[in-house]
Amino acid sequence: MPAAVDPDTATLTSLLTALPSSAHGVESVDRLMVWLPDHTGEYVVVLGPNLPIEEAVTLCERLRVSRPTISVVLVRHTLETHDLTAAMKAGARDVVTYDDHTALTGAVRRAHELYVALRGPTGALHTGKIVTVFSPKGGVGKTTMAVNLALALTDRGARRVCLVDLDLAFGDVAITLQLFPTHSIEQAVGSEDTLDEQMLTGLLTRHHDSLMVLAAPSHPDVHERITSALVQRVLRTLQESFDYVVVDTAPAFDEQTLAALDETDECVIVATLDVPTLKNVKVALETLEMLNVAQGHRHLLLNRADDAVGIGPDKVETILGMKVVTQIATAMDIAASTNAGNPIVSGSPGHPSSVALRRLATLLAGEPAAPDQPVLDASPGSEKPDKAERSSRRFKIRR
Ligand SMILES: Nc1ncnc2c1ncn2[C@@H]1O[C@H](COP(=O)(O)OP(=O)(O)OP(=O)(O)O)[C@@H](O)[C@H]1O
Ligand SMILES: [Mg+2]
Incomplete structure (x- = not known):
């Protein structure tokens, strides 16, 4: 199930509406890092627009090596060239603007397709x-x-x-x-x-x-x-x-x-x-x-x-x-x-x-x-x- 991170509750709630209903929202990268080890089937992390770019880039770099089957989708209020370059270098799979929920939904869908291709269709099954x-x-x-x-x-x-x-x-x-x-x-x-x-x-x-x-x-x-x-x-x-x-x-x-x-x-x-x-x-x-x-x-x-x-x-x-x-x-x-x-x-x-x-x-x-x-x-x-x-x-x- 997708996980979204943003320190602002209203933004997080809004992001979650564009994600599959099972998506999980947390307000900090620290919380995400507690969540991920228990969720081996995680396939996408959405980083909200209020997360500082430096923090987002560091996380991308970390996940690229430690959890390569997770795609990172970066959401920004506006698309700045230097943010885009830094994010792509760090391994972010997609960068979309906050007001474009359709783009976000598409990025998450593509992340799932990639995950299924890498792990097989049963990779994301989950039973609590x-x-x-x-x-x-x-x-x-x-x-x-x-x-x-x-x-x-x-x-x-x-x-x-x-x-x-x-x-x-x-x-x-x-x-x-x-x-x-x-x-x-x-x-x-x-x-x-x-x-x-x-x-x-x-x-x-x-x-x-x-x-x-x-x-x-x-x-x-x-x-x-x-x-x-x-x-x-x-x-x-x-x-x-x-x-x-x-x-x-x-x-x-x-x-x-x-x-x-x-x-x-x-x-x-x-x-x-x-x-x-x-x-x-x-x-x-x-x-x-x-x-x-x-x-x-x-x-x-x-x-x-x-x-x-x-x-x-x-x-x-x-x-x-x-x-x-x-x-x-x-x-x-x-x-x-x-x-x-x-x-x-x-x-x-x-x-x-x-x-x-x-x-x-x-x-x-x-x-x-x-x-x-x-x-x-x-x-x-x-x-x-x-x-x-x-x-x-x-x-x-x-x-
Ligand atoms: N260990 C405890 N110490 C003090 N008060 C307690 C303790 N355990 C429960 N209570 C209090 O006892 C009351 C009844 O508890 P609770 O509603 O959880 O019981 P219940 O078994 O769900 O009841 P019901 O069968 O009516 O649904 C509540 O006011 C609760 O705060
Ligand atoms: Mg009761």
């Missing part, structure tokens, strides 16, 4: 991971954890993440992030067979340069019109353009949640230290096992883990037969940051909860756990069934 945050109980912190985890997974712009609010009746992801979406999954109703990346991109709300949100409908009654086939289509489509798709869920095995679980690569189960929640989480874990959801990729997150209620994390592990992979204490800062619309991972990166959530993000990203970390759920058969096998499963459970 689906991470679902689930609990059978309400109010345990699913949304709080999903939002913070999604932000942690962006790794300050290095990865593209989409957060999907599948609490379709009472979703509060948007409000938690202080977003005011103009579109939601509601506009995709009826598009089970036709939804594509471009249409879906139009339904997303941008929170931060690498966190996009697919909001829940604003009215609870729309819930029933969102079919499991649509949920499947939405998630598979998002997977093609995002590195991670984080799904926040309703506290029930409703058909939409089941459809999401069926697509899930990594499942985070949220529990708290009270007996009714633990009883329901136990039943939920048995159900996930029976349905073969995310076998070997289920992670238990204990929220409010310090509540002095006579049950400790050890007891939880015994009751649930599963290791607690992440513990988050009760903290006023978490609730306050949620109320302020600035989740703790962004607002207080040094807070112990933020550190714990970033660690969980690292684990979900498949990077090795530090030796002192609790181990992952070691349920048998940690091989995940492939997509075709998983999609052939059909759920029989009803609420």
